[in-house]
Amino acid sequence: QVQLIESGGGSVRAGDSLRLSCTARARTFSSHAMGWFRQAPGKERELVARIRWSNGEPYYADSVKGRFSISRAKVGNTIYLQMNSLQPDDTAVYYCAAQRVGADRYDTWGQGTQVTVSS
Secondary structure (H helix, E strand, C coil): CCEEEEECCEEEECCCCEEEEEEEECCCCCEEEEEEEEECCCCCCEEEEEEECCCCCEEECCCCCCCEEEEECCCCCEEEEEECCCCHHHCEEEEEEEEECCCCCCCEECCCEEEEEEC
């Protein structure tokens, strides 16, 4: 019923920047929070950043603090992940996720977008 569409991934050099976008497409959409996860080959999926839908309060993993910034559009159902000072360890598939109002977990996931950072 809710589809999350990610875009903005690509292949860049260390020190470059990328901006990921995620749009929720649905007749109706009610979210408590939305976030970005990533999964690198051979590693577990990890939370990178999340944003509370009601007031825009962000959270960041320690590994990306000061480099990444999550935000939401003033209108509509789109969030962004601005990634600066990218490094090879950031290489992963990045997934957008949504936690609907009343849910205790992220229950809606996008297909993912590949980010590759070379040195």
